[in-house]
Amino acid sequence: xxxxxxxxxxxxxRLNPNAWSMILDVGDFVRGTFQAPGQFVHVRxxxxxxxxxxxxVCSCDPSPAGDQLRLVFEVRGEGTAWLARRRLGDHIxxxxxLGNGFSMTEEGRYxxxxxxxGVPPMLGCLQYAPKRCDAVLGFRDAFHALLIDEFHARxxxxxxxxxxxxxxxxxxxxxxxxxxxxxxxxAAVLCCGPKPMLKAVAALAxxxxxxxxVSLEERMACGxxxxxxxxxxxxxxxxxxxxxxxxVFLAGEVDWNG
Amino acid sequence: MVDLGVKxxxxxxxxxxxxxxxTFGFGREYGEFxxxxxxxGISVKGLTLQPRNGNPSPRIAETPFGMxxxxxxxxxxxxxxxxxxxxxLKGQGTVIIANISGNTPxxxxxxxxxxxxxxxxxxxxxxxxxxxxxxxxxxxxxPELAAEVTREAKDHSTVPVMVKLSPNVTDITEIAKAVxxxxxxxxxxxxxxxxxxxxxxSRRPVLKMNTGGLSGPAVLPIAVRMVWxxxxxxxVPILGMGGIASGRDAAQMLLAGATAVAVGAATFADPMAPxxxxxxxxxxxxxxxxxxxxxxxxxxxxx
Numbered sequence: 001x002x003x004x005x006x007x008x009x010x011x012x013x014r015l016n017p018n019a020w021s022m023i024l025d026v027g028d029f030v031r032g033t034f035q036a037p038g039q040f041v042h043v044r045x046x047x048x049x050x051x052x053x054x055x056x057v058c059s060c061d062p063s064p065a066g067d068q069l070r071l072v073f074e075v076r077g078e079g080t081a082w083l084a085r086r087r088l089g090d091h092i093x094x095x096x097x098l099g100n101g102f103s104m105t106e107e108g109r110y111x112x113x114x115x116x117x118g119v120p121p122m123l124g125c126l127q128y129a130p131k132r133c134d135a136v137l138g139f140r141d142a143f144h145a146l147l148i149d150e151f152h153a154r155x156x157x158x159x160x161x162x163x164x165x166x167x168x169x170x171x172x173x174x175x176x177x178x179x180x181x182x183x184x185x186x187a188a189v190l191c192c193g194p195k196p197m198l199k200a201v202a203a204l205a206x207x208x209x210x211x212x213x214v215s216l217e218e219r220m221a222c223g224x225x226x227x228x229x230x231x232x233x234x235x236x237x238x239x240x241x242x243x244x245x246x247x248v249f250l251a252g253e254v255d256w257n258g
Numbered sequence: 259m260v261d262l263g264v265k266x267x268x269x270x271x272x273x274x275x276x277x278x279x280x281t282f283g284f285g286r287e288y289g290e291f292x293x294x295x296x297x298x299g300i301s302v303k304g305l306t307l308q309p310r311n312g313n314p315s316p317r318i319a320e321t322p323f324g325m326x327x328x329x330x331x332x333x334x335x336x337x338x339x340x341x342x343x344x345x346x347l348k349g350q351g352t353v354i355i356a357n358i359s360g361n362t363p364x365x366x367x368x369x370x371x372x373x374x375x376x377x378x379x380x381x382x383x384x385x386x387x388x389x390x391x392x393x394x395x396x397x398x399x400x401p402e403l404a405a406e407v408t409r410e411a412k413d414h415s416t417v418p419v420m421v422k423l424s425p426n427v428t429d430i431t432e433i434a435k436a437v438x439x440x441x442x443x444x445x446x447x448x449x450x451x452x453x454x455x456x457x458x459x460s461r462r463p464v465l466k467m468n469t470g471g472l473s474g475p476a477v478l479p480i481a482v483r484m485v486w487x488x489x490x491x492x493x494v495p496i497l498g499m500g501g502i503a504s505g506r507d508a509a510q511m512l513l514a515g516a517t518a519v520a521v522g523a524a525t526f527a528d529p530m531a532p533x534x535x536x537x538x539x540x541x542x543x544x545x546x547x548x549x550x551x552x553x554x555x556x557x558x559x560x561x
Contacts, residue, residue, distance in 0.1 A: 001290055002290060002291075004291070004528075004529060004530070044527065044528075048322075048323060049320065050320065050323060050324055050325050050474045050475065050523060050524075050526065050527050051318070051320045051325055051526060051527065052526070052527065079320075095529065218315050218316065219315065219316040219317070219318040219319065219464075220318060221318045221325060221327065221523070221526045222281075222287070222525070222526045223526075224287040224288070224290075224529070225283060225287045226281065226282055226283035226287040226288060226525075227280070227281060227283070227318075227327070227329070227526060228283070228303070228312065228317075228329050228332045229315075229317045229318035229327060229329060230315065230317070230318070231311075231312060231313075231314070231315045231317060231329075231332065232315065233314070238311075239311045239312065239332065244287075258314075
């Protein structure tokens, strides 16, 4: 059940020119509301901004000793710029954890695919299934890469791609994803990133007969399913909502041309 | 102790704070955050005769101290509401207001019949949704059409009918007088104000429908002014809404002439907003030494 809480910033770190990592002490919030990696929290960004910002949970520690929430976010507008200006000890109003995350079982290997600011929730998946994940991370260029060291430390089979070749392999994630799908059997491909990337990865997963779960985003207001703002057209002609039905969907459910 | 009870078109509300249609779903989501029986009433997500998928995304854009929406009346249809949502809602210990939109006056009548029979406490006739192409807004901008829809709704209802007015008109009192003349038991206002946000990089409107309805704290002074104008022009009670985020905001609305208020977009920022507004309003009344919240209604002292 979702809760509203005030977190205290325990760590604030800049990961690249656009992205920040924020660790919040949140009392028993994680223990009380965590369901699966890939859920999000809805973050208040100052009193003058009416709408909260949905931010995927990067990783969280539900142990009584820990109960910390790590958010990695990109500065995209005024709200996230406000968030990036917060300092150690500042209070942050969070609503969560919201939505349905990735469905992962106790066994089986997973292929994690993250693009840009879609990478952070994949770290949560990795934390959830250590030693059972291969990962492909894609970035615009080396400047915009993030969390590489943390993936390296936990994942033996890690591929990096950049669009300009300034780090890892030149091109998109689809190159390594296809190679890995050809060589391995995965319980599922788990994917978060820009919609064109999700669509391409979903098509590859289907070709190699592997289940695929994708995390989508849409502009939202309430975050809890009340306002019906974040509508997503589904393949069967129905409409679902990213905040309540997602943000993670089975790739086959989604109307990729909608 | 301040008496918080009010009467809106003969319906007793335990307090004057309700939640606005379209901002509260059918109550289930925010029911996880607080006990819905604390509310004076719930106006449910706008219903139509047939189910509607609504408009394409993006449907939401932030604005200074507010937001635009172009949801477009997505709802499961009036029959599904009655079968799946109303039984649960009726058990929540608060007044249930069914908000309806039709493409024709006959559709409004048909919905009123079904909802009256199903046992809602009140019907809110939406003649003012800015996000649908047919019906809705046109009815809200022409006095004779607004009156026709009101008459049709009244003829087919056994519960009080409240008509929700659009602010997207030159003179809102004309419409208010027209619906009062046609038998409306109460008037609610304001619906959202048409607006637009453009992404300067893509040069495209943020909303896929290009324009949408503005709500949030930014619209409060417009809503207060319009409630005051309507209160001065008609005798029926008013449910005031538009930008209320605090007890003081609610008190302004009551002073301008509203009998009760609705909290809307503020709930998106703070799920506890309706409860907080009520607590603040109650404290404000106490601080002013009032014995009943009704003493605020229309008590504005204009210059």
